[in-house]
Amino acid sequence: MASGGMKREISETHDALRFGINAGVKADLAPPHPLQSTIQSEAKFWADKKKFGTEAIYGSAFNIRKDLDAQILSRFQRPPGALPSSMLGYEALTGSLDDFGFEDYLNMPQDSDSFRQPDMHHGMEVRLGLSKGPICPSFN
Numbered sequence: 382m383a384s385g386g387m388k389r390e391i392s393e394t395h396d397a398l399r400f401g402i403n404a405g406v407k408a409d410l411a412p413p414h415p416l417q418s419t420i421q422s423e424a425k426f427w428a429d430k431k432k433f434g435t436e437a438i439y440g441s442a443f444n445i446r447k448d449l450d451a452q453i454l455s456r457f458q459r460p461p462g463a464l465p466s467s468m469l470g471y472e473a474l475t476g477s478l479d480d481f482g483f484e485d486y487l488n489m490p491q492d493s494d495s496f497r498q499p500d501m502h503h504g505m506e507v508r509l510g511l512s513k514g515p516i517c518p519s520f521n
Contacts, residue, residue: 435447457470
């Protein structure tokens, strides 16, 4: 699963209530757990190895086409609202459709007592750059 984070401008002041306590640039760049960096580096190694193999078999145009498809499918999302974007096409292309981790069924925000329904109008304003803040403030 991709970790979602909000973009912050360097020149704007840090909002501790919205973004959490500022631990500096190192906290933004470092993964939350040491094992996570190992998992990410291993996944990148195997993806590069698979890309090299497909290039040797099918040629470089195959990888270029696959990268373009991945870029297109990773941008496609539903508007903010009651149903989250599933990214089904991207997951099918990358092969992550078969991975079923604990994050898929544990600690879902919809099951929380403090879950608030997202405001679709504010979410679209944030996505279009008309408003600032998180797209969906899920918790009180």
